[in-house]
Amino acid sequence: MEADMPRSFKASRLTFCMLVFAAVYPIVTGLAYLTQAAARDWEIWQRHLVVVPIIVCAMVFVIIPNIQRLLAHLSEPANPPCARSREENRGGTDGGDGP
Template sequence: MSTSSASRPTPSKHRLALLMLLVIYPFVTGILYVLMPLTEGWPIWARTALLAPIMVLSIVYGIAPAIHRHFAWFILRQPRLLA
């Protein structure tokens, strides 16, 4: 193992999970408020088939990268550097 990889801080999965929950819960709730009236009368599997890709793509390409970019210091348990 090289010295550069040994000195790298280990990310906290608990902190990442907390941040993801704090952001994704209101996001999913908002999507449901929009989709429920538009899909009234649809079976639950059809609503889920519409909701799941919206959630997954938003999380993978938008929410998760933004959390990592803005809160890396918190996830890595380092002091926040103010620039």
């Protein structure tokens, strides 16, 4: 199935993956250090019970929407074809002596 995907789709997925990693890794590391210092006598599963919901909420509500917005902005052409055709239709379809 992956052989059928266009090359740009694979590249954008890889870019998305790397950006998510770059945003999530510092959060995970920082929270691990904080919980390690604050809850030394807790078991690992108890620390993760506190850390994971914070990370998931950050990913779902902040990180992923912002990365998607960034990638959508970067992938938009500067002057999309539909905008060009609208500009062309404004001035030249009614006889040619428009403003």
